Amino acid sequence: FACGLWAGAGWHRRYRPFVDAFCVELQGRGHLSSALVLRWFQGHLQRCLGAVRYRLQERCRISLSVCAGRPPTLHIVPCSDYVCCHISMAVRLIPAIPLGDALYLTALPPEGPLEPLATETLWDLNTSRQEQRLLNWLKEQTPASSCHLKCLQILKGLRDLRGMGLEEPFCSQWGQVLSSYVLKTALFSLLLQVPLEAWDERFLVERLEDLVLYLRDCLRKQMLMHFFLGNTSLPEAVVLPRFLKEAAPVNLLANFDRHTLDLTAFQLISTWIQAPHVIRMYSSPRYLRP
The missing domain is CATH 1.10.1410.40 (Poly(a)-polymerase, middle domain)
Structure with a gap:
C-alpha cells in the first residue's frame, strides 16, 4: 500500500521539516516513505537503548540488531542469576500507522522485485x-x-x-x-x-x-x-x-x-x-x- 498525502495549500511550507524528513515524491505526489520512517525509528531506538540497558542491567542483557532497510530486532537475554525467567527473546520492532478497526500499515519491506523509489513508498497491511x-x-x-x-x-x-x-x-x-x-x-x-x-x-x-x-x-x-x-x-x-x-x-x-x-x-x-x-x-x- 502507498500512503499518499492529501495536503491543502501551504501545507508543505508549514510542515517543511516533516516533509523533508519523511516524505518522497512519486508520480508528482507526496507520499509518506516507509523507508525514511524506518530509518528514523531505528535511530531513536539506538539512542534510547542505553537508558533501557541501565534500568534493566541487573535482570537481563539487551542488544539491538539493525540491518539497513529491515526492522530492528531487540534481543533480551536474562541474567543467569535472575531466577524469575531464563527464556531469551528476540522481538522485531516495527513502526506502524493505525488505520482503525485493528488494522495497521507497517514499515515492512515488500517482497519481490520493485523499483527502489516504489519500494520506499510502500507499506505493508497488518x-x-x-x-x-x-x-x-x-x-x-x-x-x-x-x-x-x-x-x-x-x-x-x-x-x-x-x-x-x-x-x-x-x-x-x-x-x-x-x-x-x-x-x-x-x-x-x-x-x-x-x-x-x-x-x-x-x-x-x-x-x-x-x-x-x-x-x-x-x-x-x-x-x-x-x-x-x-x-x-x-x-x-x-x-x-x-x-x-x-x-x-x-x-x-x-x-x-x-x-x-x-x-x-x-x-x-x-x-x-x-x-x-x-x-x-x-x-x-x-x-x-x-
Whole structure:
C-alpha cells in the first residue's frame, strides 16, 4: 500500500521539516516513505537503548540488531542469576500507522522485485487481529488434535532447510516467494477447501502433502490471492472491517516473474520428495547455527 498525502495549500511550507524528513515524491505526489520512517525509528531506538540497558542491567542483557532497510530486532537475554525467567527473546520492532478497526500499515519491506523509489513508498497491511479471529474460529471448528498449525511449522522448517543448500540469487528469491506470509495464506486458503475434520493429526502427512501441492499449483498459475482483501468466501463468523471487504483482491505473487515461480515450484516438490534426506542433512551439527 502507498500512503499518499492529501495536503491543502501551504501545507508543505508549514510542515517543511516533516516533509523533508519523511516524505518522497512519486508520480508528482507526496507520499509518506516507509523507508525514511524506518530509518528514523531505528535511530531513536539506538539512542534510547542505553537508558533501557541501565534500568534493566541487573535482570537481563539487551542488544539491538539493525540491518539497513529491515526492522530492528531487540534481543533480551536474562541474567543467569535472575531466577524469575531464563527464556531469551528476540522481538522485531516495527513502526506502524493505525488505520482503525485493528488494522495497521507497517514499515515492512515488500517482497519481490520493485523499483527502489516504489519500494520506499510502500507499506505493508497488518491484519494480525483478523488472522487471530480466524484462528480462534478454526480452533472451535477443527478437531482438538488438529494438525493445521503443525503443517505450517513443518513447511516453514523445510523451506529454511532447503534454503541452506541454494545459491544466490535464487536463495534470496526462494525465501521471498515462499515468505512466511505466503505459506500462511496458502494454509488458510486450503483450510476452507478441505473438510475441517480431515485436519485431525492422524492425517498429518496427507494434509501436509495437500498443502505442498496446493502451493505448487499456485506458483504454476502465478496466483495466490491475499486471504482477507476482497475475499467473499470467508466464514460469516469471521467479521471483517469494511475496508477489507470492499478492497480489490491482491495477488501476492504478482511481482515475481514466471521463471522464478516455476523454479520455486520445482524446488518445492523436490524438497517434499526428499524431505527425510533434507532434514537429516541440514540438521547435522555442521549446519546448525549458534
